[in-house]
Every structure is written in structure tokens, then in C-alpha cells.
Amino acid sequence: xxxxxxxxxxxxxxxxxxxxxxxxxxxxxxxxxxxxxxxxxxxxxxxxxxxxxxxxxxxxxxxxxxxxxxxxxxxxxxxxxxxxxxxxxxxxxxxxxxxxxxxxxxxxxxxxxxxxxxxxxxxxxxxxxxxxxxxxxxxxxxxxxxxxxxxxxxxxxxxxxxxxxxxxxxxxxxxxxxxxxxxxxxxxxxxxxxxx
Amino acid sequence: xxxxxxxxxxxxxxxxxxxxxxxxxxxxxxxxxxxxxxxxxxxxxxxxxxxxxxxxxxxxxxxxxxxxxxxxxxxxxxxxxxxxxxxxxxxxxxxxxxxxxxxxxxxxxxxxxxxxxxxxxxxxxxxxxxxxxxxxxxxxxxxxxxxxxxxxxxxxxxxxxxxxxxxxxxxxxxxxxxxxxxxxxxxxxxxxxxxxxxxxxxxxxxxxxxxxxxxxxxxxxxxxxxxxxxxxxxxxxxxxxxxxxxxxxxxxxxxxxxxxxxx
Numbered sequence: 001x002x003x004x005x006x007x008x009x010x011x012x013x014x015x016x017x018x019x020x021x022x023x024x025x026x027x028x029x030x031x032x033x034x035x036x037x038x039x040x041x042x043x044x045x046x047x048x049x050x051x052x053x054x055x056x057x058x059x060x061x062x063x064x065x066x067x068x069x070x071x072x073x074x075x076x077x078x079x080x081x082x083x084x085x086x087x088x089x090x091x092x093x094x095x096x097x098x099x100x101x102x103x104x105x106x107x108x109x110x111x112x113x114x115x116x117x118x119x120x121x122x123x124x125x126x127x128x129x130x131x132x133x134x135x136x137x138x139x140x141x142x143x144x145x146x147x148x149x150x151x152x153x154x155x156x157x158x159x160x161x162x163x164x165x166x167x168x169x170x171x172x173x174x175x176x177x178x179x180x181x182x183x184x185x186x187x188x189x190x191x192x193x194x195x196x
Numbered sequence: 197x198x199x200x201x202x203x204x205x206x207x208x209x210x211x212x213x214x215x216x217x218x219x220x221x222x223x224x225x226x227x228x229x230x231x232x233x234x235x236x237x238x239x240x241x242x243x244x245x246x247x248x249x250x251x252x253x254x255x256x257x258x259x260x261x262x263x264x265x266x267x268x269x270x271x272x273x274x275x276x277x278x279x280x281x282x283x284x285x286x287x288x289x290x291x292x293x294x295x296x297x298x299x300x301x302x303x304x305x306x307x308x309x310x311x312x313x314x315x316x317x318x319x320x321x322x323x324x325x326x327x328x329x330x331x332x333x334x335x336x337x338x339x340x341x342x343x344x345x346x347x348x349x350x351x352x353x354x355x356x357x358x359x360x361x362x363x364x365x366x367x368x369x370x371x372x373x374x375x376x377x378x379x380x381x382x383x384x385x386x387x388x389x390x391x392x393x394x395x396x397x398x399x400x401x402x403x404x405x406x407x408x409x410x411x412x413x414x415x416x417x418x419x420x421x422x423x424x425x426x427x428x429x430x431x432x433x434x435x436x437x438x439x440x441x442x443x444x445x446x447x448x449x450x451x452x453x454x455x456x457x458x459x
Contacts, residue, residue, distance in 0.1 A: 187427070192253075
């Protein structure tokens with residue numbers, strides 16, 4: 001039981017600054033972005049399907065590791081075979097690490113063996129900031145009715161526990177497709193900061 | 197000769213913009229614990245991350261390989277600093293970081309022992325680069341502890357946080373996180389900033405909304421914003437309380453989750 005307060009300091013409330021933190025259960029922000037071939041994609045056009053957004057930067061060492069061991073491509077393939085629309089998004093600003101032109105994006109996808117439906121280019125960072133994308137990778141899973149199901153890390157491998165291994169995106173999709181609640185709807189994403 | 201020069205030129209630097217070394221006293225005594233410390237030195241304007249990197253980054257990892265029969269008793273990290281970049285807050289180190297293992301050699305340890313550490317970290321400035329190093333130190337066996345004038349094991353810079361054990365507690369109140377730990381003599385609660393070792397409880401961007409001293413019991417009590425990426429399974433969380441001005445003052449404590457009050 002806390003009684004008298006002898007000293008009170010640091011009373012200024014922390015200003016709510018920085019990126020938004022989208023909560024699962026809320027509507028995923030609408031967007032329209034051109035892909036590496038100039039074709040425009042809007043979230044609304046994928047209504048009725050599960051959508052995964054993967055923020056990426058092909059030069060970020062954490063992304064490199066996920067592709068080097070084939071882990072990300074395997075997850076993309078697994079999801080695509082289940083009818084999920086998997087979109088990679090690049091929000092690196094021109095001149096910053098990971099920025100790509102359309103042609104460079106196609107080269108990256110080919111070289112890395114991507115299994116995503118498209119790589120979307122967001123050089124202004126507008127969509128990344130609307131989603132509060134913080135790291136590469138940073139993952140979002142969206143339900144067929146446009147509701148956010150998952151916001152966070154690809155897996156629990158940021159921990160030092162070598163025994164830990166849970167792919168949060170696969171888990172969220174599997175649970176949602178089975179009509180279950182997503183057991184881990186958020187986790188702290190890890191990786192390089194998005195180079196806005 | 198030319199081929200060798202070319203080979204060297206294309207050899208990648210495994211620790212870009214940084215360097216790693218392992219320090220320890222040169223001798224050990226069987227059955228007597230000793231410390232070995234990994235030091236990461238960073239070039240100006242480059243940083244690396246703490247065990248909880250905050251909103252961006254990746255935890256620095258150290259994997260110790262010890263001779264047979266040796267035990268890793270403890271690992272300590274120097275207190276991190278808080279940085280912000282592009283609206284994101286991260287915890288880590290500029291300049292230098294140190295991670296210290298306390299190890300126990302067996303009573304029947306062999307004459308010479310080599311301690312190895314594999315260190316993996318991200319080094320970031322505008323861009324992030326991967327870094328890793330394998331470092332080792334070989335120790336001779338002594339029958340008596342080395343004299344004090346053998347010096348410390350090469351640690352320079354801020355010391356490791358003083359351990360207070362299971363001295364704290366945390367609970368949720370009106371959607372915020374409350375944290376208590378024993379008041380430290382000579383200091384005010386507002387002198388400290390708090391860092392949670394596990395993500396998922398405290399919003400990394402949150403500075404203390406309220407820091408106060410309670411009576412009786414004289415605890416420091418902090419109110420912080422809850423993590424947006426909340427982990428509902430957390431129970432005991434280790435914190436580092438770091439004096440915001442005195443570099444050599446920091447504490448580490450485990451905060452036990454206070455059970456919900458019964459109505």
C-alpha cells in the first residue's frame with residue numbers, strides 16, 4: 001500500500017510521437033502502390049483473400065539472413081499455396097539502404113528466389129508510416145474482410161534462446177484459417193530500422 | 197603475390213566499423229570463479245544493440261564455449277543508452293559495449309584453458325551491417341588466486357549494473373505499467389531511467405510518466421506506458437535502472453508480477 005508521496009518528478013506526459021501502433025482487430029489502412037513492374041495494387045482489390053505485408057530491405061543483414069537460410073521464401077511459398085496474397089513492401093527512401101527501382105526490385109526477387117505475389121515500392125514511406133512499419137522485416141497479416149490479424153516480428157528468433165522457434169505469420173494464418181483466434185496477435189518486430 | 201593481394205582486398209571485414217576482443221586475467225584457480233569480458237568498440241556515429249533492442253534493431257548475441265567441466269554462472273551487460281531515430285526508440289551502445297561472463301572452472305581443471313566467445317551483432321549508422329567475431333583467451337592454471345595488482349580483466353568504461361536481485365515488482369494499473377524497486381540512498385527517483393530486458397511490457401518510447409518515492413518502505417515507483425506490442429505471457433521482468441547523469445550508477449533488479457487484487 002503506497003501512502004504519502006514524498007517526491008514527484010518527471011510529471012510531463014510522454015508525447016505520443018513516432019509511428020502508429022496498429023492494433024489487431026482494427027481495419028487495415030487502405031493503400032494503393034505500384035509494384036516493381038509499374039502495376040498498381042490496392043488493398044481493396046484483394047478483398048476476400050488473406051493478405052500478408054512484409055516490409056523488406058534487401059541490404060539489411062537481418063533480411064539477408066532470413067533469405068539466406070530460405071526461411072522467408074519457404075513461408076511465402078507455404079502461404080501462397082494456401083491462396084494468401086503475399087506482398088513485399090520497400091519503404092527505403094531514395095539514397096537510403098535498401099532503396100530499389102522497379103528493375104532493381106525485379107533483380108532482387110529473382111536473385112533471392114522470392115515467392116511473393118509482388119514487390120510494392122513505397123519510396124515516400126507514406127504506406128510504411130501509415131502501418132507503423134518499424135523494421136525489416138516487419139509483418140502484417142490482414143483478414144479477407146480487411147481486418148488486421150497480426151502486427152509484429154516474423155518469428156521469435158530475436159531472442160537468445162536457441163530452442164525458441166515460432167513463425168508468428170504462419171501461426172496467425174493457420175489459426176485464422178481454422179476459425180480460431182490468433183493466439184499471438186502482436187510481437188515486437190526486430191531488424192534494421194525502416195530507412196524512411 | 198598479386199593473387200594474395202587480391203584475395204586480401206576482397207576479404208570481407210567481419211566486424212565493420214567496430215572491433216571485438218575478449219579479456220580475462222591470465223591465470224585461473226581450479227574451483228574459483230573468474231570473469232571474462234567481451235568488449236565491442238564502435239567507431240563514432242555507429243551503434244549496436246542491447247539484449248532488448250527496443251523498437252528497431254536486433255539483440256547482440258554472445259555464445260560462450262568453455263572447456264569441459266567449466267560452468268557459465270552469470271552474464272552481465274553494461275547499461276544501455278536510449279536513442280531515437282526517425283520517430284523510433286532503440287536501446288544500445290555508442291562507443292563501446294561490454295558483456296561479462298562469470299565462469300567456474302572445475303576443481304580438477306587441466307593446466308591450460310581456452311575460453312571462446314562467438315559474438316554476433318548488428319552495427320548501424322544510416323545503414324545496418326552484420327558483424328560477427330570469434331574471440332578467445334587462454335589461461336594458465338595457478339594454485340592461488342592472482343594478486344590484486346594483477347589488475348581487473350581489462351574492463352574500461354561504465355561498470356556493470358549492481359545487482360539487487362528479486363527486489364522489484366510490476367503491475368498494470370489503468371492500462372499503464374507500474375514498477376517499484378527499493379529506493380537507493382542519496383538518489384531521487386527522477387534521477388533514473390528504466391530499461392526492461394524483455395520486450396512486450398513497456399513501450400520502448402516511454403519515458404517515466406511519473407516517478408515517485410513511496411512511504412513507508414521507501415521504494416521508487418515508476419509509471420510507464422505499456423508496450424504497443426504487448427506480450428501477455430510475461431511474468432517476471434528484469435530491469436536496469438540507470439542514472440541519467442552519473443555513468444557509474446546503475447542497478448539491475450528482477451520485478452515480480454504483483455498478483456491482481458481480489459475484489
